[in-house]
Amino acid sequence: MSTRAPDRARVDNPQHPGHDHDERPRLPASRWVWMIVGILALAGLLAVRGLADGAGFSLPNQLQDLLTLSISVVIESLPFVILGILLSIIVQVWLPEGLLMRWLPRNPVLRRLCISCFGIFLPVCECGNVPLARGLIVKGFTVAESMTFLLAAPIINPITIVTTHQAFGFDNGILVARIIGGLAIANIVGWLFSLHPQQDSLLTPRFAAECRRPADHEHEQSRWSKSVDLFVRETSVITPALFIGALVAGGIQVLVPRQVLVTLGSNPVWSILAMMVLAFVIAVCSNVDAFFILPFASSFMPGSIATFLVFGPIIDIKMLAILRTTFTTRVLVQLTVIVALLSALIGAVVNFVV
Amino acid sequence: MSRTSTELRPRSLGRFRRALSTVVVSLVVLCGVFFTLGYLQGPKLSSAQVDVKAVIDQPGQQLRLFANQPVAQLKAAQVVVTPGAAHTVTTKGDLIAVQFAGRLEYGTRYQVRIDGVTSIYQAQPSTISYTFTTASPDLYYLHRGQPNDDIMRTTLGATGGTVVYSAPHIQDFVRSEGALAVATLADDKTSSLALVSLTDGAVEQVKLPEAGVVQKLGASPTGTMIGFTFTSAGDSITPAYSSTLMFLDLQGARVVAPVTGLDGKPLRVLAWQMMPEGTGLLALSRERSLFLIDPLTAGAVTPLGQFNDLGLVSRDGTVVTVNDPFGTAVLTIADGTQVRIAASPVDNSGSPTYLGVAELVPTGGRVEKVVIAQPGGKRFSSVLAFDDGTTSTVLYRTPNDAGSIESFSISPNGQYVAIDTVPDTSAAVSDGYFYDARFVGTETVFVEIASGKVVKSLDGFSLNW
Amino acid sequence: MWSNLQRWRGVALVATALVATVWLAASNQLVLYIHPRYIVFTVIMAGIALVLVVAGLLARRGHRDDEDAPPARLPRLLSFLGLAIAAVIAITMVALPPATLTSATADQRSINSTTVGAQAQNVDTVASSPAGAFAKFTVVDWASLLRQTNDLAFYSGKPVDVVGFITVDPDDPDNVFYVSRFVVTCCAVDAQPVGIPVYYPNWTSTFKAGDWVEATGGFTANRSTTSAQGIALEPANVLAVEQPSEPYLY
Secondary structure (H helix, E strand, O other), X not given: OOOOHHHHHHHHOOOOOOOOOOOOOOOOHHHHHHHHHHHHHHHHHHHHHHHHHHOOOOOOHHHHHHHHHHHHHHHHHHHHHHHHHHHHHHHHHHOOOOHHHHHOOOOHHHHHHHHHOHHHHOOOOHHHHHHHHHHHHHOOOOHHHHHHHHHHHHHHOHHHHHHHHHHHOOHHHHHHHHHHHHHHHHHHHHHHHHOOOOHHHHEOHHXXXXXXXXXXXXXXXXXXXHHHHHHHHHHXXXXXXXXXXXXXXXXXXXXXXXXXXXXXXXXXOOHHHHHHHHHHHHXXXXXXXXXXXXXXXXXXXXXXHHHHHHHHHHOOHHHHHHHOOOEOHHHHHHHHHHHHHHHHHHHHHHHHHO | OOOOOOOOOOOOHHHHHHHHHHHHHHHHHHHHHHHHXXXXXXXXXXXXXXXXXXXXXXXXXXXXXXXXXXXXXXXXXXXXXXXXXOEEEEEEOOEEEEEEOOOOOOOOEEEEEEEEEOEOXXXXXXXXXXXXXXXXXXXXXXXXXXXXXXXEEEOOOOOOOEEEEEEOOEXXXXXXXXXXXXXXXOOOOOEEEEEEEOOOOOEEEEOOOOOEEEEEEEEOOOOOEEEEEEEEOOXXXXXXXXXXXXXXXXXXXXXXXXXXXXXXXXXXXXXXXXXXXXXXXXXXXXOOEXXXXXXXXXXXXXXXXXXXXXXXXXXXXXXXXXXXXXEEEEEEOOOOOEEEEOOOOEOOOOOOEEEEEEEEOOOOOEEEEEEEEOOXXXXXXXXXEEEOOOOEEEEEOOHHHOXXXXXXXXXXXXXXXEEEEEOOHHHOOEOOXXXXXXXXXXXXXXXXXXXXXXXXXXXXXXXXX | OHHHHHHHHHHHHHHHHHHHHHHHHHOOOXXXXXXXXXXXXXXXXXXXXXXXXHHHHHOOOOOHHHHXXXXXXXXXXXXXXHHHHHHHHHHHHHHOOOOOOOHHHHHHHOOOOOOOOOOOOOHHXXXXXXXXXXXXXXXXXXXXXXXXXXXXXXXXXXXXXXEEEEEEOOOOOOOEEEEEEEEOOOEXXXXXXXXXXXXXXXXXXXXXXXXXXXXXXXXXXXXXXXXOOOEEEEEEEEEEOOOOOOOEEO
């Protein structure tokens, strides 16, 4: 598809052969050289990888585990990030202009409620939703609306609902608390941030600038080349954050004895807090976090588990690193405080009622 | 791209900040309220496990109650079980394990209430209560009819039963783990032995050493060993088998082999009984020596003494009643010590009572067949009595004392006794089986030992608990 | 320079990670990091992403003007630092041999701190299992049974044959160790160590923590006086073995 892209561009814009952006009818030879260099580099990496496998040296256990854990987070999350970027590309480039907007109610509250339910159709867990949420902002959603989507989607995505049901059934109201709690948190946070007078100031300057860019480039690039360009740009934003988030998550895993959290988790007073900390450090994907927490179900109170399942998909160490690509630190602090309090409340209510 | 927001343009940053702080403050307050409420609530029951079948079959079973938080140690007195049952209680983390010392009663609704349950973190007490209904065991019995005899399955509460196996001329049957062993009699007066699976009803014929008669079938309901005596057919003066005790291990080779005595030769027995657990058995040889034998272990033959007759092994397998010329004794199997027993006077009437077969009740006391001299001493009647060691109470007597009590067996939990009885001996007609003939109309009556109430009766015999 | 770095860092990192992923998948070692159910999805997404990476090298760039202005010194420095850290991880992904989690993590996560997953064995069904079934039981199966019942009679006649790595029982480090495995629900991050106690006096003279062993024997009352475990494997034999190709259990 990549080789067809320039031809399309030339046909689309025959009257602009000398446009002052990269708008050229034919790719310069250097591009092809770069591509060959790139492919050779990939092959080189593969060769290094193959050779390194035989190397018989070993690192100290702790360091080795830090790397294993970090790499494991990267390998596990990357496909979802890529899927998220692909969906974001579809929303930004391939969906007809205004399609989403047309169907949404005008009333802001109802509108956010609809947006918070988007996730039902998207089997993407939290990290993949960030590029998609970015795409929605670029496409014209307010920051608050996009945030509503971002918070609700990982919890009400179909895989999450199915796995939570498999793990807990309807026992102790955990599944219900999770779905209702997730939607409630997303809508409350969405409402709160919709009150902010300068929506753009919630975003990082770089992303805000990207959103402000006028739409007049539309005609200059074919959809294919625009998609590829978007892929390159989104990966350059998200991937470093993912790698650093993975390293931090791995580091905390190695340093913080899990036993401390597990012990606290059975204490009715501390369990909810312990579960939030556990969710924060463990950064496990929302699609499977129910299975992860299931073995703890016997020793933890149901409310703490509900808290884990509501808080974890929205806020964790890896997620904050990725969110930081889009939102300012100030917004993330406010977001974390509100989400933490709301999840704690859900847990406390479940503990009291069930 | 332009914002296509439909929001009203918010006035100022102040409104956002006010809303933010209001939300945060109210959430903190709400969290505080619910935390406090939860704190004051104390531990709650989140789930419970009990095997309603195992609690009636085996002693020492547990009711496992899971609280929603780790609980502090409990005392047995804090646990109230209704109806009463001896128990101990242990806690580990969020688990409260109530262990019942004995077997529980059949088909009974139990309530377990635990008062003053506290978390290990706080002193706020709460009460946990749980109710469960125990299972009623499957009962198997033999009903002789025309043209086929049926082995039936039923329960104490059920009316009627279902046919498990049907064949002409069933001599006897016995239940082991997962299968019934059924002896049937052919027209040529030889037996055949079949194994009937209780899971799928599959029938497997057991190869016998030669043509002959199978009698005195025995098995442990929880084991896989089946035993019987075998006598060669024909009138030979030196038959290969003559009341020879044979065994068959369903878990092993499934080959019928003789049980050997001290001399390593096949044992000929007057009586024998399977031990309730494991693979051991008690055999009374023709020479009237009693042995404890494990047929699966070569040389595992322990002589227990000389006796005239062998009574019934207690359900826990520790003692057996035996008869010798001086009367009846309870023999402790492990060390061979004997305690003489005699029937206590029935209902303190002072009339002489004579002890027959006795079996120890797991929960204490004995059930025994006694013969009572009627006032005047002219007539004697045979009754079944419960003897607590000082007095006896009549559990069952046939209508007008006209019938006879053939045999009895106590339920594994000691709650009921099943009595094999002929209601009226004067009118009874034999069913004419060449071996193991019974009177037509023999029935099985179930009596609750504690109350003496008849709870059920069946048209049939050979009851297997 | 800044602009090029900004633009290509993502592609470079993704490409490195993808190469590592594809190679791990090809050499069957992806299970060291993620649950097998994700392998197909991961490989498909890696394939799509690799196509996009190559296409990205060809594609013309939009919006160059906005990215040309480099930010201030400090954010720029932090950005470089972050990128350097990310690069280190990316390099280790291709340069270091893949590894499983070690016993250090097992110690740190506290063995058997959870009940075992939904597929684990249940006492009721096991009690009626045929004798041969126990040969296939893993560390996880036995650990879940040990958690459910301490009834020695239940374990009698049930032979144990399990493979796992050694972690130390902190209560009796000289005489008791655990034959343990990690149970993974999603990826190595959530791995929970699960193990069965083995009573093997003075085991440290033969093995060390982290060694993979195959232990056979049967469960009996634990003869260790200090261990908190009531029941332990009385090994008939403990053999050093190679780490299995799928070191985690699911």
